[in-house]
Amino acid sequence: MAKNEERVAEAKRVLLGNYKPPAFVLSKGQGCRVEDVEGHSYLDLAAGIAVLSLGHAHEALARAVAEQATKLVHTSNLFYNERSIELASAIIDATSYDKVYFCNSGTEANEAMLKLARRWQFEHGHKERTEFVATHNSFHGRTMGALSVTGQPKYHVGMEPLIDGVSFVDYGDLDAMRAAVGAKTAAVIVEPIQAEGGIIVGSDAYLLGLREICDKAGALLIFDEVQTGYGRTGKFLCREWSGVLPDAFSLAKGIAGGFPLGAMVVNKRVADGLPPGSHASTFGGNPVACAAGLAVFEVFKKENVLHNVLDVGAHLESRVRAIAADANLPSVIEARGKGLLQGLKLAKHIDPLATIAMIREAGVLLSIAGGDVLRVSPSLLVTKAEIDEGLDVIAKVLRNAPAAVAA
Ligand SMILES: Cc1ncc(COP(=O)(O)O)c(C=O)c1O
Numbered sequence: 001m002a003k004n005e006e007r008v009a010e011a012k013r014v015l016l017g018n019y020k021p022p023a024f025v026l027s028k029g030q031g032c033r034v035e036d037v038e039g040h041s042y043l044d045l046a047a048g049i050a051v052l053s054l055g056h057a058h059e060a061l062a063r064a065v066a067e068q069a070t071k072l073v074h075t076s077n078l079f080y081n082e083r084s085i086e087l088a089s090a091i092i093d094a095t096s097y098d099k100v101y102f103c104n105s106g107t108e109a110n111e112a113m114l115k116l117a118r119r120w121q122f123e124h125g126h127k128e129r130t131e132f133v134a135t136h137n138s139f140h141g142r143t144m145g146a147l148s149v150t151g152q153p154k155y156h157v158g159m160e161p162l163i164d165g166v167s168f169v170d171y172g173d174l175d176a177m178r179a180a181v182g183a184k185t186a187a188v189i190v191e192p193i194q195a196e197g198g199i200i201v202g203s204d205a206y207l208l209g210l211r212e213i214c215d216k217a218g219a220l221l222i223f224d225e226v227q228t229g230y231g232r233t234g235k236f237l238c239r240e241w242s243g244v245l246p247d248a249f250s251l252a253k254g255i256a257g258g259f260p261l262g263a264m265v266v267n268k269r270v271a272d273g274l275p276p277g278s279h280a281s282t283f284g285g286n287p288v289a290c291a292a293g294l295a296v297f298e299v300f301k302k303e304n305v306l307h308n309v310l311d312v313g314a315h316l317e318s319r320v321r322a323i324a325a326d327a328n329l330p331s332v333i334e335a336r337g338k339g340l341l342q343g344l345k346l347a348k349h350i351d352p353l354a355t356i357a358m359i360r361e362a363g364v365l366l367s368i369a370g371g372d373v374l375r376v377s378p379s380l381l382v383t384k385a386e387i388d389e390g391l392d393v394i395a396k397v398l399r400n401a402p403a404a405v406a407a
Contacts, residue, residue, distance in 0.1 A: 003037050022357060029056025032379050032386050034365065042360070045378045045390045046367040050195070050227050050341060053254035054299055055379035061257045061295040068291035075287065077280060084285035087293045091251075091265060094236050094297075099271045101264040102285035106226035106252035107141025109262035110189070112279060113222045113248050114145045116264065117187035120220065120273030129186045129219070131165035133177065137370075138168075139196030140189065140224050149189050152197070171200060174209040181213055187220040187247075188213070192238040195227035198370020199336050199343035204242035211244050220270060223249040226262070230254035231300065231380050233339035234310040241338070254380070259292035305380050313339035315384045316376060319391040320344055323398065331355075331401035340380060343373040344394075346401070354402040364393045 007025040027037045032055050034044045044056070054061055068083060075081045088100035103109055114132065121129035134140070134149040141147065147155060148162035156162060165184070169176035171194055181188060188210060194200040214221040223246040228238035230251060235241060239249065247270045252262035260283075266273065283289075299305060317335075320342045324335035334345040346352055352372045359366055359374075369375040374394070378386070 007037055022360065031055040031057075032382050042363055042365045043386060043390050043393075044365045045376050045382075045386075046365045047377055047379050048258060049253070049367050049375075050232060050377035051253045052258045053230060053232075053296055053305075053380045054257045055381050058257060058295075058299065058381075060299050060302075061259075061292055064291045064295035064298075065259070065288055068288045072287050074283070076282060077285065081285065081287045081290070083287040083290035083294060087290040087297075090294065090297045091263065095265060097249075097265045098268045099266050101266075101274070101279070102290070103262040103264070103281045104260045104283050104286075104289075105141070105262045106224075106250060107143045107146040107262075108281065108284075109226065109250035109252050109264045110140045110146040110149070110224055111143050112264040112274075113189070113224075113250055114149065114187070115279055116248060116266065116270060116273040117220045117222060119275075119278055120270045121186045123273065123275070126186075126218070128184055131167070131182075131184045131186060133167050133169065133180045133185055133188045133219075135171040135190055135194070136168045137171055137194055137197035137200065138189075138191060138224075139194070140191075141226075171197070172202065172206050174206060174213065177210060178213050181217045181219050183217075185217060185219040187222050189222045189224060191224045191226075191228065192242070193228050193233070193338060193341065194370075195341065195375075196369055198345065198373045199341060199375060200370075201336060201338055202242075204244075207239070207242040207244040211246070220247040222246055225249045226252045227377075228338075228341065230296075231306050231309050231339075232341050232377070234306060234313050236306065238338070255296065256289050256292035257296045259289045261286070261289040261293055299381075303381065308382075309339045309380050312382055312384055312387060313342075316340060316342050316387050316391070319387060320376065323391070323395055326395075329395065329398050331398045337376075340376075340378055340382065342376045343369055344376075344398075345370075346372045346374065348372075349403050350401045351404040355397065358397045358400075358402065359394055362393045362397055364390045366394070 008023045025037045136151040138151040140150045151168045169180050248266040255261050320335035324332050331350045332344045333347050367375045
């Protein structure tokens, strides 16, 4: 049996069947290239679904992790540790927000924001403000709270009852939001770009309008920047494009270049929202994960990462737009995104999974968002030459994109 086949068979025997990855096993990578166990090389434009901000095996990140691992791996939150203080301080400098809470993932960061919103309202005399307004088509994670504000019913199947008091309105519809936010609303939770929902970019007017609605109604505004934050769109936070200031936002994915780390970042107003004992995480603020986070910051500065995202992101955007506009490529109906988070929406008659498999067989890794959008979310250090190489492959495959089989 070939090595890959062997590993996949073992994976199927021992790993829970909640994922359905393609039948190949990755073993190592460098920059935007990754290899499977049989030595086949791929250009990785998925980057672990917008996680590998510095690409694979970045030397600065590897060194920081190795050094910290020889010093101190874990302290618990019974004690402070130096790396988490330094990373929180760097995040505060980069965002001009006031306090940071560390956890281990995006869903946990969102969970913390939901709890902070309820508890902050409670602490400030509004015990009745327990409800949340979220948007249809949103994705905030898989734990019960984050899942409850995720506006995609397919993720709720068989998981109910979810938490009470959540209502959903259409993304982009300020009138519907105004009508939904009321005297019982603790917070409105929104992604500046609905990423998993298919890369739907929120307009500046929409995001600013949310702030106005929340202020008038006495609700908090909380942003999920798990996928859009940390430079992905060309600014450190996606919220900076509109200038809107949510009370809290969540980070994860790119924050530690692939190490498990999440964060909730809050403004002064709500910084007292979680008093001692009200929330915690055993591994949150782990020194090795925070050392990885500090290495990401170091590289951001040294290699001018945000400039690269703006420059290469503009190039990527022009390439995906050209594909969408190409009359010879009817398999694509729209291109959308910001910076290095771009999507190609496939026509109804195209099979997205078969298309992405063909692109993979041609040597390029992508992921799917919203069921029918090819997502390009490479390392933030990707070059224009790598984008051109990948987009040439994608365009070629799209010329013969496989049709969906009628149900
Ligand atoms: C916007 C957004 N929020 C939350 C999450 C959940 O993050 P995690 O898988 O780290 O829990 C994701 C993951 O894709 C996401 O894209």
